[in-house]
Amino acid sequence: MIDYFALALTHALIMIALLRVLMRDELDREDPLSDDVPGAEPQAGREARRNRRNHRRDSDA
Amino acid sequence: MLDAALFLTVMGMFALGLKRPFVWVLAYLYIDILAPQKIGWTLTPLLPISLIAFLLAFAGWAVADPKSESRFTLRQGILLALLVYCFMTLQWADFPENAQDKWDWVWKALVFAIFLPLTLFTRLRIEAAALVLVLTAGAIVISTGMKTALGGGGYDSLYFFVNDNSNIYESSTLATVAIALIPIILWSARHGTIFPPDWRVRTFAGLLIFACLLVPIGTEARTGLLCIAVLGVMMLRDVKNRIMYLLAAGALGVMALPFIPASYYERMATLGSVQSDQSASTRVQVWMWTLDYAAENPLGGGFDAYRANEFTYDLPVTRDEGGALVTEIKEVTDESRAYHSSFFEMLGEQGWPGLILWVSLHVLGLVQMESIRRKWRNRESPAEQWQGPLASALQFSNIIYLVGATFQGIAYQPVFLMLIGLQIALATYCRKRESAKAEAERKALREARRAAASAEPAMP
Numbered sequence: 458m459i460d461y462f463a464l465a466l467t468h469a470l471i472m473i474a475l476l477r478v479l480m481r482d483e484l485d486r487e488d489p490l491s492d493d494v495p496g497a498e499p500q501a502g503r504e505a506r507r508n509r510r511n512h513r514r515d516s517d518a
Numbered sequence: 519m520l521d522a523a524l525f526l527t528v529m530g531m532f533a534l535g536l537k538r539p540f541v542w543v544l545a546y547l548y549i550d551i552l553a554p555q556k557i558g559w560t561l562t563p564l565l566p567i568s569l570i571a572f573l574l575a576f577a578g579w580a581v582a583d584p585k586s587e588s589r590f591t592l593r594q595g596i597l598l599a600l601l602v603y604c605f606m607t608l609q610w611a612d613f614p615e616n617a618q619d620k621w622d623w624v625w626k627a628l629v630f631a632i633f634l635p636l637t638l639f640t641r642l643r644i645e646a647a648a649l650v651l652v653l654t655a656g657a658i659v660i661s662t663g664m665k666t667a668l669g670g671g672g673y674d675s676l677y678f679f680v681n682d683n684s685n686i687y688e689s690s691t692l693a694t695v696a697i698a699l700i701p702i703i704l705w706s707a708r709h710g711t712i713f714p715p716d717w718r719v720r721t722f723a724g725l726l727i728f729a730c731l732l733v734p735i736g737t738e739a740r741t742g743l744l745c746i747a748v749l750g751v752m753m754l755r756d757v758k759n760r761i762m763y764l765l766a767a768g769a770l771g772v773m774a775l776p777f778i779p780a781s782y783y784e785r786m787a788t789l790g791s792v793q794s795d796q797s798a799s800t801r802v803q804v805w806m807w808t809l810d811y812a813a814e815n816p817l818g819g820g821f822d823a824y825r826a827n828e829f830t831y832d833l834p835v836t837r838d839e840g841g842a843l844v845t846e847i848k849e850v851t852d853e854s855r856a857y858h859s860s861f862f863e864m865l866g867e868q869g870w871p872g873l874i875l876w877v878s879l880h881v882l883g884l885v886q887m888e889s890i891r892r893k894w895r896n897r898e899s900p901a902e903q904w905q906g907p908l909a910s911a912l913q914f915s916n917i918i919y920l921v922g923a924t925f926q927g928i929a930y931q932p933v934f935l936m937l938i939g940l941q942i943a944l945a946t947y948c949r950k951r952e953s954a955k956a957e958a959e960r961k962a963l964r965e966a967r968r969a970a971a972s973a974e975p976a977m978p
Contacts, residue, residue: 459661459664459665459668460661460679461520462660462661462664463657463658463660463661463664464520464523464524464557464657464661464679466657466660467653467654467656467657467660468523468527468657470653470713470722471527471548471650471653471654472527472530474646474649474650474653474712474713475531475534475541475544475650476534477712477713478538478541478544478642478646478712479534479537479538479541481642483640483641483642484538484540484640484642484643484646485538485540485582485583485640486640487639487640487641487642489950489951489954489955490954490955490958491901492899492900492901492902493900493901
């Protein structure tokens with residue numbers, strides 16, 4: 458039972474990882490001068506909203 | 519059911535490789551660590567999947583990858599020299615048949631370690647390789663950790679997916695691997711982009727690390743305990759809040775106590791008393807024998823040369839006689855005792871040249887990782903934050919491996935050779951990025967000068 462659980466969990470994660478990797482162009486090509494974090498997802502939820510708000514306030518000032 | 523699932527996973531990986539051939543490299547990492555062909559019983563052993571993945575990985579690189587991105591480095595040269603030297607000692611091996619058996623997997627592990635860095639030329643590839651390595655070994659670690667937690671641990675009584683002591687399905691080796699993976703798990707959880715850090719990733723990483731720490735307890739591998747201690751001390755270097763770290767480490771230790779099987783204390787108690795423990799006392803004898811052997815055969819005796827040894831010594835044996843413990847001195851003869859140390863394994867099998875190559879491979883790695891860690895520590899660009907910590911993690915893993923290797927014959931352990939491959943890939947990646955930057959700066963300077971020169975005549 459434990460064996461099945463351990464195998465199922467890690468295999469699911471490996472397959473998700475492979476599918477995610479597959480979708481990304483920077484797997485095979487990368488600009489050595491780029492300063493961007495490849496594949497960094499935009500900030501989610503509350504943090505992004507807060508940042509946007511702060512940004513707006515800064516630009517209003 | 520399990521057999522079919524594993525078979526489908528492997529076939530799925532092979533199919534995904536048609537779109538991105540790099541997946542075949544990851545498939546080989548997966549197959550070589552987990553050995554699904556040994557877990558399954560009908561479908562997976564049907565095809566030589568390990569060989570197929572090995573060939574596909576090479577073919578994918580040869581056909582699809584830009585060769586201009588690949589560099590052949592000094593450490594790959596050392597690995598190649600070691601491979602050639604192992605082949606030479608195979609020719610004059612003391613035990614040709616046993617040597618051939620070992621050579622059959624050693625050459626593959628060495629060739630793959632030389633090849634792996636050639637394919638890992640982007641950040642995502644390095645990360646994907648580290649992640650697949652962690653998750654695949656994680657399958658074995660999680661099952662071992664859970665069995666330990668639920669009371670199924672114990673030396674010789676713990677069952678893995680595969681029970682033939684091969685590869686990392688050997689309890690002491692698994693314990694060393696599990697502890698060596700902890701720094702890589704931490705790095706993946708902090709700097710990963712495939713699974714970006716969030717509460718789910720942190721929770722999984724935390725539990726996986728806990729499972730890793732339970733492996734030396736469940737397998738009752740004494741070396742594992744030493745590895746935990748070394749890792750604990752080393753991590754003091756990089757943690758921000760040392761007091762919190764010490765408190766957390768203490769709490770984790772207390773949490774682990776209920777999971778420790780009673781036989782563990784008995785086995786660990788023998789750590790201090792070398793005399794009455796057969797495994798430990800023959801170890802010292804084998805090391806002495808190997809030194810003598812190397813004096814006579816400085817070029818090495820080929821794989822499995824230890825089979826020639828034989829020791830007779832007196833050992834105190836305690837037995838229970840009607841409630842009273844009686845200790846007697848008994849003469850014990852041991853034959854063909856394994857090296858129980860990678861340093862002596864290299865010395866006995868590959869002689870001084872092999873030992874020097876092997877030690878320099880690791881020492882150079884430690885130095886190289888340290889230099890990357892220092893150089894990239896204070897970088898500000900968001901794309902330059904992961905290299906230093908990864909160098910640090912790979913360095914820690916390497917040190918843990920060397921601690922484990924001092925007491926186990928794991929000189930050619932494929933998982934650690936893969937970590938060497940990752941180190942080489944990281945060093946090459948960093949060097950490439952630096953030279954590209956320097957080149958860009960030079961170009962910008964040249965252009966600025968040219969612009970200034972062409973602007974001058976226009977000035978009145």
